[in-house]
Amino acid sequence: MDPTSPDTTRDLFADLVAAIAAGRDRAAFVKLFEHFAPRVKSYLMRLGCQAAEADELAQESLLAVWQKAATFDRRQSAVSTWLFTIARNKRIDAIRRARRPELDPEDPALVPATPEQADQILQAAQSARQLHTAIAGLPEDQRELLVLAFFQEKSHSDIAVATGLPLGTVKSRIRLAMQRLRAVIEER
Amino acid sequence: MVAAAIPQFRPGGQPAHHLSEELLLAYATGGLSEAVALVAAAHLTLCPSCRAELARAQAIGGALVEATPPVAMQAGALDRLLARLDQPAPPAEERLTAGSRDRDIPGPLRAYLPADAENLPWRKVIAGLYEYKLDLPGHQGMASLLRIIPGKAMPQHTHRGHEMTLVLRGDFDDKTGHYGAGDLALTDDTVDHQPVAGAHADCIALAVTDAPLKLTGTFGRLLNPFIRF
Known part of the structure; x- marks a missing residue:
């Protein structure tokens, strides 16, 4: 693979997130949903969720993309990576009521x-x-x-x-x- | 009374003792218990090289999600979701600040502390060793902040499971090495050790085990029923 070739897949998805952040673009959201929701659902089922719960958590994950689009930084993460961590957190929150200790990039203690x-x-x-x-x-x-x-x-x-x-x-x-x-x- | 003042700084430099690959992967996937995730998140705060490893693991996780064969969503899922888009978003997650304002204590841990390290209700375990138990309902092993006065040796002990010790202030030595602020010591039931705090300052460390400690020294055996780690 030519390492200098443009990373079009990543750009496309990040563009869609940017369109949501900039203009509440529902068509962009539909495209993201259609690509990622079935994959996030599949991932959650492999983690042991039942189909109905995986469907629910995949929807919640995509809803978080809509709500948090403005916080997404395409230089720091691919959309697939972002969704991987969102789905991870949705699942932890669903299976346990305990707190979820998490690295905070804004932490004043961050070295x-x-x-x-x-x-x-x-x-x-x-x-x-x-x-x-x-x-x-x-x-x-x-x-x-x-x-x-x-x-x-x-x-x-x-x-x-x-x-x-x-x-x-x-x-x-x-x-x-x-x-x-x-x-x-x-x-x- | 606590014997020595706690230095209010963390010496510079980055940690030399890190999360294992397995723990890092499990943190990335969300597979750790609350107590172990707390140690991992606290170490990550203090360790840029583990943060780089985490970024790699997350990128691989994202790529694996991308590569996974899709499973069709339920009929109507998209429409139901579209209908919810105009509802107001829930307020941003509140940062748990609890009572500690120590700027050198990692945020994930501050959330569990009712006060600054200086003002925690430390409980004396033996002379020179103090403990503050974290509130982690359901956790089977130990999950505590330990504070050891300079030069003091911990009771010699081994473990039935795994022990993770994250140094927050000061330093300690045991036969496996030297551990300063940010360093994570990982030991299991094959290690019988006796950490000794550095000579210059109190050592404060977050210690989590997945099973109770087993004290092995003579002194330790004597104390064992009372310590109840």
């Missing part, structure tokens, strides 16, 4: 990043499309374990039990997959 670290964060934010391609290209065994770790919230030892693989194999395959994807982010 600032060096310029190099800030760069790494931006690189991660801007690598959505390359990551998509790289995930499709992972060896099946690595991709499966990565999906289990991300989508089923299983600890490495749970995954070892569920798959019958030795714990060391689980750890090394997940590490390999993460390293490959990290290399994609860093090559940007």
Whole structure:
């Protein structure tokens, strides 16, 4: 893949969010809904939600996109990443009444990043499309374990039990997959 | 009475001891319990390099959501949602500020503290070691702020599960290394250790375990029934 090619997928979705922020653009919202709601629903079902609840939480997640469009910063995050964290939070809030301790970027106690670290964060934010391609290209065994770790919230030892693989194999395959994807982010 | 004044600064520099890859991934996906998520969020506040790792994990999570085979939404879901768009948005989430205004205590933790570190109702555990238990309903292990006077050794102990200790002020040493502000010590039941606070200032740390501590030293065994960590 040509790293200099324009990242049109990301731009399109971020443009839609910008249109909502600027002009309460309902047509833009419909496009975002049609692309992301069924994927967020699928993600939530993999996390263990029943279909009806996943549908409900996917709707709530998209509603949050409409309501918070003005706070979205396309330099800091791809729309898919933003929705991933919104859906994560909706689900935590739905399954437990406890508080949800969360990193706050405005926290006065935040230890600032060096310029190099800030760069790494931006690189991660801007690598959505390359990551998509790289995930499709992972060896099946690595991709499966990565999906289990991300989508089923299983600890490495749970995954070892569920798959019958030795714990060391689980750890090394997940590490390999993460390293490959990290290399994609860093090559940007 | 607490023996030494708490220094009101956190020495510069970034943490050297970090979240494990597994914990970071679990934080990103929302898979951590409230107590462990609290330690993770507090460390992330103090650790830009873990924040960069988190950004990578979130980008990968977003890409995985993007790559997941879509599941059709219920009939009428879009129309129902469109009908709600004009309703006023709920007020922005209130930041939980509680009573602590310490600017060096990570926000996620401040939300659990009724007062500044200096004015917390510290409970004496043994001479030189004080504890403030966080209110975390349903949490099975320990979740406390610990305050150790300079040079004081914690009772020697091992764990039935995992222990996470995040240094907030001061520093401590044990056989696994040196831990300063922002550093996260992760130990499990294979580690029998005895942290010793640095000589110059009180050490304040957030300690969370997923099972009660098991004290192992002679002194520890004697105290065990009374400490009730």
